[in-house]
Amino acid sequence: MSSLTEKDRPIVQLLLNTGTCPRCILRFCCVGSQALYRCPYKDLMKDLKEFLKNNQEKEDTVCFDVVDPPCKRIRLEHTEEGPDELNHNGALQQIPSVNNENTAMENSAVKVCNVCLGILQEFCEADFVKKVCQKVNSADYQFTSFVFSVSLPPQLSVRERAAWLLVKQEMGKLGLPLAKDDIVQLKEAYKWIIHPQLSEELGVPADGKSLFEVSVVFAHPETEEECRFLATACPDCFKPAKNKQSVFTRMAVIKALEKIKEEDFLKHFPCPPSSPKNLCVALEIQCNNGAVFVAGRYNKYSRNLPQTPWIIDGERKLESSVEELISEHLMAEFKADSFNFSSSGREDVDVRTLGNGRPFAIELVNPRRIHFTAEDMKGLQQTINNSSDKIQVRDLQLVTRSAIGRMKEGEEEKTKTYSALIWTDEAIQREDIAFLDDIKELKLDQKTPLRVLHRRPLAVRCRIIHTMRSEYIDEHHFRLHLKTQAGTYIKEFVHGDFGRTKPNIGSLLNRTADILELDVESVDVDWPPALDN
Numbered sequence: 001m002s003s004l005t006e007k008d009r010p011i012v013q014l015l016l017n018t019g020t021c022p023r024c025i026l027r028f029c030c031v032g033s034q035a036l037y038r039c040p041y042k043d044l045m046k047d048l049k050e051f052l053k054n055n056q057e058k059e060d061t062v063c064f065d066v067v068d069p070p071c072k073r074i075r076l077e078h079t080e081e082g083p084d085e086l087n088h089n090g091a092l093q094q095i096p097s098v099n100n101e102n103t104a105m106e107n108s109a110v111k112v113c114n115v116c117l118g119i120l121q122e123f124c125e126a127d128f129v130k131k132v133c134q135k136v137n138s139a140d141y142q143f144t145s146f147v148f149s150v151s152l153p154p155q156l157s158v159r160e161r162a163a164w165l166l167v168k169q170e171m172g173k174l175g176l177p178l179a180k181d182d183i184v185q186l187k188e189a190y191k192w193i194i195h196p197q198l199s200e201e202l203g204v205p206a207d208g209k210s211l212f213e214v215s216v217v218f219a220h221p222e223t224e225e226e227c228r229f230l231a232t233a234c235p236d237c238f239k240p241a242k243n244k245q246s247v248f249t250r251m252a253v254i255k256a257l258e259k260i261k262e263e264d265f266l267k268h269f270p271c272p273p274s275s276p277k278n279l280c281v282a283l284e285i286q287c288n289n290g291a292v293f294v295a296g297r298y299n300k301y302s303r304n305l306p307q308t309p310w311i312i313d314g315e316r317k318l319e320s321s322v323e324e325l326i327s328e329h330l331m332a333e334f335k336a337d338s339f340n341f342s343s344s345g346r347e348d349v350d351v352r353t354l355g356n357g358r359p360f361a362i363e364l365v366n367p368r369r370i371h372f373t374a375e376d377m378k379g380l381q382q383t384i385n386n387s388s389d390k391i392q393v394r395d396l397q398l399v400t401r402s403a404i405g406r407m408k409e410g411e412e413e414k415t416k417t418y419s420a421l422i423w424t425d426e427a428i429q430r431e432d433i434a435f436l437d438d439i440k441e442l443k444l445d446q447k448t449p450l451r452v453l454h455r456r457p458l459a460v461r462c463r464i465i466h467t468m469r470s471e472y473i474d475e476h477h478f479r480l481h482l483k484t485q486a487g488t489y490i491k492e493f494v495h496g497d498f499g500r501t502k503p504n505i506g507s508l509l510n511r512t513a514d515i516l517e518l519d520v521e522s523v524d525v526d527w528p529p530a531l532d533n
Helices: 006-017 022-028 041-054 056-061 098-110 126-138 155-173 186-202 223-233 250-259 262-268 322-334 374-387 401-408 430-438 490-495 505-509
Strands: 147-151 212-219 281-289 292-300 338-343 352-365 391-399 415-424 442-447 460-474 477-485 513-523
Touching: 006 022, 006 041, 006 155, 022 041, 022 155, 022 186, 126 186, 126 212, 126 281, 147 186, 155 223, 155 250, 155 262, 223 250, 223 262, 292 322, 292 401, 322 338, 322 352, 322 374, 322 391, 338 401, 352 391, 352 401, 374 391, 415 490, 430 460, 430 505, 442 490, 477 490, 490 505, 490 513, 505 513
Parallel strands: 147 212, 352 513
Antiparallel strands: 212 281, 292 352, 292 391, 338 352, 415 477, 415 513, 442 460, 460 477
16 A cells, blocks of 8 residues: 555544545545556455554654544534544544554445445446446447446535545644545546456447447435435525436536535534445446438439428328438438438428539437448448439448538538529510520529528528529420529529519519429539549
């Protein structure tokens, strides 16, 4: 136990006598050697005992036998099994001598730790590690490293505060300070112990930047009972939340501990903390893989297919969508829990998307399978394309989260080209529409269309028609090719939307015009990179 020094002796003796486990004693002695925490529990207890014995002859150099004046800051609780450590004023009495150490050791060996509630005891053992790894392996994830996270019962912060106040007072007798940040954090110590065991059992290294997370959620039945005094003292810290089962969350408890005065804390919570009635329980062992992102371009050849599921008042209007036709195959191959679909703009249900297609990206949430080669992606693309004649995808590839931002960057500054089949109520000749070809950079004021007013805010948007080219068909029909600013409502530009888009084709031709068909011919976003497939 070379990391402990003479000044630690009274702290070791005190904490052992009050029911603290060996690893928590190392924490409060500010021991930073990871290897020590990994020693078997029984060996640590034996080493602490030897440490006390080996220093017995030096005890006259340790200032622990000072008669204390009455202390208002620290009150120690009598326990049935523990030694009588309090005088009638609630002051810390003389530290028990090493002659009492055997009793202290025996009590500490069998009791649940009064600080960590067993986290650094039973839950550091090989049996628990194997239980965690069995859960991981049965979940059938692909991963090459892992990050381990742990959620602790909120009252551990309360018990740690009480133990810190106790040790701080004892250190003060030696003329030494002890800041709360000097103590090794429970989570940190636990990970020091668990990481190498998990790594060996799983066969992969622990890596703080890994996208594969193994998490354990610990709970304790006495959380509310032990934290209730904080809610009385600091009610503003405990606000009910719809997604929380209890107001006593870890953050709420920490916030309250920062606000409560030391003397008020000591009035309501025993110092040292009492022996718990129960051990912590591992409530949940969970695995989660970081999201995988797939991008590509899609063509839509149907005039009866929405981009996303079309549901009105809870009723589905059409049986499928572009999103579903693509994602169902990705979900199956990546074995993901869910997905999020995004694209560079969207087309109406009756609009086709031709040319090189529209860029899209899909976030696959918590995928079990993550290793895909370029050939795998090419095969997946072919599977999607063989499954339906309504859509086709190209350039299907894995991308990063940050790369998706390029799809949205400057979206309104990008251009799109369209082909619209237009009808007029009055007969037209070629010369009646020829002037449209000469119009450049036509500025429009478009009030939010009536057809989308239920899901878009009312506003007037300035949009630009860069160029137009007309193709005469007959006296009542012509085709118009347009290059426009992204975000332009083409249908409204044709028929005017009851005067909400000005100018419009109807006003330019001085007659009623309407749109019969619309195709997106290109979406000029240079992403994702084109592939040779």
